[in-house]
Amino acid sequence: MGSGQSWKTAVASSLSAALAALRQLVGGFGTALLALALLVSIVLTAIACLAGVGLLLAPVFLRAVHALARRERARLARHGVEIIAPDPAPTRLLSALADDITRRELRWLATHATLGLLTGLLGLLLPLFAVRDISFPLLWPLAPAGSSSTSLGFGTADSWAQASVVPLLAVGWIAIILGLGPGLARLQSRPAVRLLAAGPGTDLTLRIAELTATRAAALDAHAVELRRIERSLHDGTQNRLVSVTVLLGAARRMVARDPAGAEELLERAQSAAEQALSELRAVARGILPPVLADRGLAGALSGLAANSAVPCRTDIDLPERCPASAEASAYFVVAEALTNVAKHSGAGNVAVTVRSRDGRLLVRIDDDGHGGADESGGSGLTGIRRRIAAHDGVLRLTSPPGGPTVLEVEFPCGS
Structure with missing residues (x-):
């Protein structure tokens, strides 16, 4: 039983990792297309600068490079790849050419526009190939005569038996996605991790101050929540329970000489206990509402x-x-x-x-x-x-x- 559960857990983990990798690759494909378009524009602008007519566009494209780099850091952060941003880079041409941050971002741009585009395209096409090949037997009767039976463009299916073999190729695509998907995602993000992160000489004072403030805010919020819970228990529930104790003691003393009065006190004690229980439930819901789990x-x-x-x-x-x-x-x-x-x-x-x-x-x-x-x-x-x-x-x-x-x-x- 334990080995069966372990096997199911491993399969679920592999599927989850593969799906997360595909999402990361497809997202990287989008930024890689932008990087390619921007790289081509920069090359054309550089050629125009040799003729003396492209200098005015250089700051615009430098700002576009910095903006795309920020977008890539934010995208990777959403996938759990945290990249500490460097200080703002200059946008004036001469200063930018001498700036290490700008040079590294331009190197990332060229790498992402090529390697990132290729890996992203694989992340986009592999699941499409798998879906296409696994559904081919259903679509085969509708396919034109002589059309390819596989997503790679080779082979034709002239009978149902031949068409039914094509899904075996889809099994191969799925195996590639499960086995290589996470590695492709890491390969795609590696240039950004290496080139878009703050260099060893970067002043991280602001980031440290931000994290310190965030930690202080978390501690303050926790302390406020504890004080709220303490007030609720002390001012509400505790007083109700004290009232229950007093009423029960009075009822015990009166039960022999005044049964009717004792019964009235017991009713009041029951009412106070029910109110205390209701307040305890309210406090528990305030800590972590059970409806969230349910x-x-x-x-x-x-x-x-x-x-x-x-x-x-x-x-x-x-x-x-x-x-x-x-x-x-x-x-x-x-x-x-x-x-x-x-x-x-x-x-x-x-x-x-x-x-x-x-x-x-x-x-x-x-x-x-x-x-x-x-x-x-x-x-x-x-x-x-x-x-x-x-x-x-x-x-x-x-x-x-x-x-x-x-x-x-x-x-x-x-x-």
């Missing part, structure tokens, strides 16, 4: 919307589960935002949109209230920002006077 983030947010004081509609697209910490943070953001809308906005409607794309979770809350939301006004936005900062995420708030208010949150949700 129904996932989509079901939990639908429950929040159904219980919202302001009519709320949801648009949730989550192809797969996020880590528990990310789901809990997204749930907290939406719960706090809906509370703020009900208390402060005067809105008639609110919309919650949630998307999970490329390892990033995006949460957007729109309301048609009077606007004017401000973090300094004690509206709970500070708590949201601290919790998101703990995930190295960002919060964007648009709330002009008169409304509407749009709260957007984005943070990593990769495993």
Whole structure:
């Protein structure tokens, strides 16, 4: 039983790694196309510079190279390949030619436009070849006479028996994807890791300060949460349980001389115990709502919307589960935002949109209230920002006077 479970786990892990590699390769194919177009433009501009007519375009293309390099770092970060960005590079031609960062980014551009394009094309074509060959027996009767029976362009199928052999080639494509997919993804990203990262002489003070601030925000958010739980237990549940104890003691003393009074006290004690249990459940839901484990983030947010004081509609697209910490943070953001809308906005409607794309979770809350939301006004936005900062995420708030208010949150949700 243990070996069977281990085998299933290994297969699932291989499939997951292969799919992640294909997503990374296809994404790299997109940036490789941009790199190729930019490389051709730079070569043409360099030729024009020899004639003295392309110098004005050089800063534009240098900025485009830096922007594409930033995009590639962000794309790889979504796939778990963290690349520390160097200091901003110059865009003036003479300064850029003497700048090591610019020279390394240009080397990456040339490599990605060739090697990255080739590996990305393989990541795009291999699954298409597999699907085409595995479905060929179904499509064979519709194929024109003399057409190729394989995705590689060789062989023809003149009978059902010959057509039924083609899916064996699809098995080979799938084996290549499972065996070589992760390696191709690493090969495609290797030039970026080597050339787009900060050099050994780069000052990382800003990045260290950013990580220190993020860690401090996470600790502050944790401390605030602990204080909230302590207050809830001390001011609510503990008082209820003390009341239960007092009432039970009084009922025990009265049971002999005044049974009716003792029964009344017991009823009050039962009511206080039920209230204490309800408050304990509320505290537990505040720590990590059980509905997240039972129904996932989509079901939990639908429950929040159904219980919202302001009519709320949801648009949730989550192809797969996020880590528990990310789901809990997204749930907290939406719960706090809906509370703020009900208390402060005067809105008639609110919309919650949630998307999970490329390892990033995006949460957007729109309301048609009077606007004017401000973090300094004690509206709970500070708590949201601290919790998101703990995930190295960002919060964007648009709330002009008169409304509407749009709260957007984005943070990593990769495993």
